[in-house]
Structure formats: structure tokens, C-alpha cells
Amino acid sequence: MDTVLAIVIVLATVLAMEGVAWSSHKYIMHGFGWGWHRDHHERHDRFFEKNDLYALVGAAMSISMFALGSPLIMGAQAWWPGTWIGLGVLFYGVIYTLVHDGLVHQRWFRYVPNRGYAKRLVQAHKLHHATQGKEGGVSFGFVFARDPAVLKQELKAQRERGIAVLREAVE
Structure with missing residues (x-):
């Protein structure tokens, strides 16, 4: 036991x-x-x-x-x-x-994974790095990754509200 x-x-x-x-x-x-x-x-x-x-x-x-x-x-x-x-x-x-x-x-x-969870993890973390500076951002975890499509929508909403400055358009 x-x-x-x-x-x-x-x-x-x-x-x-x-x-x-x-x-x-x-x-x-x-x-x-x-x-x-x-x-x-x-x-x-x-x-x-x-x-x-x-x-x-x-x-x-x-x-x-x-x-x-x-x-x-x-x-x-x-x-x-x-x-x-x-x-x-x-x-x-x-x-x-x-x-x-x-x-x-x-x-x-x-x-570079091209499918499965490993690809999703890489995509989610790249979206985390899509913002400039420390404000805003998504995907703060390191092992569990949310759906990149959802994260892109969150980044778009943050940009529209002026919370995050994106390095490049993530739409």
C-alpha cells in the first residue's frame, strides 16, 4: 500500500x-x-x-x-x-x-511534429509567443495545450480590447 x-x-x-x-x-x-x-x-x-x-x-x-x-x-x-x-x-x-x-x-x-498532440502543443506555445511584451497572451501552461483555434480567437479579442500587441496578425 x-x-x-x-x-x-x-x-x-x-x-x-x-x-x-x-x-x-x-x-x-x-x-x-x-x-x-x-x-x-x-x-x-x-x-x-x-x-x-x-x-x-x-x-x-x-x-x-x-x-x-x-x-x-x-x-x-x-x-x-x-x-x-x-x-x-x-x-x-x-x-x-x-x-x-x-x-x-x-x-x-x-x-517538428506535423500531427497529434505534439503539434498542438507547439502551436499553442507559438501563439503564446505571438504577443510583444508581458501584457496579454494565451497558453501559459507548458504541458497541457488548449485548441489553437480557440487561442487565436482569444488573442484577437485581446488585440481588439487593446490588451495585447501582436507580433503579427494571428487570425
Whole structure:
């Protein structure tokens, strides 16, 4: 039973991390943390971006959970779910790195999907990058992608209301 519970905690954490990523992307990275995130939305020829510092934040979250769950560090005060939560955060980080940095931005490998969910994910994230600056925008998640047609309509409505400035017409 402990193994099943540990697996459930890891999987629940991976799913929950998409919510954490979405909200931190929308309200932190496109808010007061724009200084770190800005270069991710600008063309450049550097391998690393200031935006990569957010990976260190995720790593710190994972390491903190591992520490809270470790009897070697916490002794009798160890919180056993911490280890499994830390593992879930770590797995989400790996998924994020492969999907967002690897597939969408092609930092690690060159593959352009032409169908299925991978294509939808790439399209949704490209629509996220269709705006200039930190205002407005769509598709703040990293792993779950909404229908690109719906996202295009949301961008069009944002432009009409003066919320978002688009890089190019997305109609």
C-alpha cells in the first residue's frame, strides 16, 4: 500500500505542477519576474537565457521537498511524503525540459511534429509567443495545450480590447 500511495503522490504532484507552472508563468514570469523571463520572448543567439534561472527555482523546490522527507536531514521530524513530492517536482522538471525546451523551442533536438498532440502543443506555445511584451497572451501552461483555434480567437479579442500587441496578425 505504501508503494501505491507513493506512486499516487508522485503522479498527483506532476499534475499539480502544471498548475503551479501555469500560475507562476502568468503572474510571476509575466509580472514582477519579467526581468528574468523577457529574453525568452526575444530573439537572441545565446545558449542560456536569464529565463533559465527559473529552472533553479524548480530545482530548489524539489530539493527542499527531498530534504523535508529525508530522515538523514530531518531525523525523526522527516515528513515522508516530502520525498515523493520532491520526486514529482523533479519528474515535472524533466518533462518541462524535454517538452518546452526540447520540442517547442528545439534547444536539445530538432523535431517538428506535423500531427497529434505534439503539434498542438507547439502551436499553442507559438501563439503564446505571438504577443510583444508581458501584457496579454494565451497558453501559459507548458504541458497541457488548449485548441489553437480557440487561442487565436482569444488573442484577437485581446488585440481588439487593446490588451495585447501582436507580433503579427494571428487570425
